[in-house]
Amino acid sequence: MRVLFISVPAAGHVFTLVPLAWAFRSAGHEVLVALAERPEWATGAGLPVVDVAPGYDAVAIAQKVLEDDPEFAETWFRSVGPDRDISPRAPMFAGFNRPLVPGTMEVVDQWRPDLVVYEQTTTAGAMAAARLGVPAVQRNLGPFTTGRTHQLTAGLLSDQCDEYGIPAIPRPAMILERLPPSMLHARPEGGFMGGHSYDGGGVLGGLWRQRPRRPRVVLSLGGGFSARFFGLGTLPPVIEAASKVDADFVLALGNVDTSALGTLPPNVRPADGWVPFGELFRTCSAVVHHGGANTVLTAVEAGVPQMVALDPQDVASEAIGQDVRDRGIGLTAPADEITATMLERLLGDETLRTATAEVRTEVAGLPSPTAVAAELTDLVARL
Structure with missing residues (x-):
């Protein structure tokens, strides 16, 4: 089986996917990571990576989103809905995901994964699974619920959805929470996974x-x-x-x-x-x-x-x-x-x-x- 992992390039977002990627590889499956800006966050874990958006700069993207929408800029990082729903942040997520979409679609068309695993803010992963009609797994990041995040983000990326023939974003086949049950503030959206956290490699001085x-x-x-x-x-x-x-x-x-x-x-x-x-x-x-x-x-x-x-x-x-x-x-x-x-x-x-x-x-x-x-x-x- 082929499993594609994809994340926006933020360390904690990428790292939370690594233990499951290791588990699939250890079981004999093919694993590929679609990433941008910081491929070493996955290659450092021994995983093969495709840079789907050369030149990606997360900070520059975030700054441009806020410059283009001053009203959103006033509230974006403090805006959540009931039960800590992050869907009000969809304009920022759209900014982060837009550069990832073309390269990700090229990867899925060529590599044809059987399963796509993405972290909670990477709508490009949900779009990739929808394009192929394969199941998807969402890895949540911590204290937040998803709500209509992917639907709203995809709406802001409607031109790309049209270009790649993605009429709708289906619910993932599985959602994996990041925090354990006793630490979740809201009702769990899915199941749980333990194991050690991954936090990168390095020389111990x-x-x-x-x-x-x-x-x-x-x-x-x-x-x-x-x-x-x-x-x-x-x-x-x-x-x-x-x-x-x-x-x-x-x-x-x-x-x-x-x-x-x-x-x-x-x-x-x-x-x-x-x-x-x-x-x-x-x-x-x-x-x-x-x-x-x-x-x-x-x-x-x-x-x-x-x-x-x-x-x-x-x-x-x-x-x-x-x-x-x-x-x-x-x-x-x-x-x-x-x-x-x-x-x-x-x-x-x-x-x-x-x-x-x-x-x-x-x-x-x-x-x-x-x-x-x-x-x-x-x-x-x-x-």
């Missing part, structure tokens, strides 16, 4: 080899888009609070330029380039981050408590922060209100570690990627 002599805390903004698009504005107040805590803090920002942060306090240091979060988190006592579902679950797998530094520009930060707080696995606060006292509580509150261990056990008990791949193989065979 001194931070990994040297066990900390005092608590170590990671400060992160995820895989790069948030830092590139929103900037580093949430970090200075957190760094200021960190400077007053008896702990070492590691800035894990990948290859993002941190010069705008100026001189860092003695107990705050940047990591060297991209560091796999899973390995780094296991050497740490806590994590402070922007609210990405991948980061949340990687911290859970490492058994460490977390704090979501809320960004007023980013409703995703607020939503995942609520889920983290309500489940008891971490703390949340607006980034500019985080204090040394809060960070000390993060390090010392054992109830956070207890709840984190509970969620880690819950995730471990969910169906594995191998089991999900086998179920999907049977589903395709029956159609």
Whole structure:
């Protein structure tokens, strides 16, 4: 069987597809990833990639969408419907997907996949499955529901739908949630999948080899888009609070330029380039981050408590922060209100570690990627 995976080029979106892609390859199926801008996010996982949109620039696309629609620009990253429905963001998703469509359609016409797997915002994947009439699987990203996102996005891409003979976007054959049941705020749209999170490869340097002599805390903004698009504005107040805590803090920002942060306090240091979060988190006592579902679950797998530094520009930060707080696995606060006292509580509150261990056990008990791949193989065979 041939399985096509497709995602918009954001690290957390791509990474959430990798474990299932590995499971299909391990079972002997052919796997191909349709991606743009950052093919290394999938090639680094040992997966073959087709660059379906050379020259793609996610930040430039987002900026142009907002420039072209000032009214939408005022609300887009804070606009969600009831039950955290992300369909009000369809104009942005249309901007991200439009450049992906021609190359993706060329891939499906030539390669003829039997199954298409896409993440929640990649309508191009739903369009690809519809063009061939094959089943599709949607991987959700975290705290949000889909609603009519793909129908509205496809409506904004109606010229491409007409060009490629796509009259409608059918419901996927399966939806896989990203967060475990105990962390979902809204009713699940589909089933669940456990297994370890994938967070990229990298050379493990001194931070990994040297066990900390005092608590170590990671400060992160995820895989790069948030830092590139929103900037580093949430970090200075957190760094200021960190400077007053008896702990070492590691800035894990990948290859993002941190010069705008100026001189860092003695107990705050940047990591060297991209560091796999899973390995780094296991050497740490806590994590402070922007609210990405991948980061949340990687911290859970490492058994460490977390704090979501809320960004007023980013409703995703607020939503995942609520889920983290309500489940008891971490703390949340607006980034500019985080204090040394809060960070000390993060390090010392054992109830956070207890709840984190509970969620880690819950995730471990969910169906594995191998089991999900086998179920999907049977589903395709029956159609």
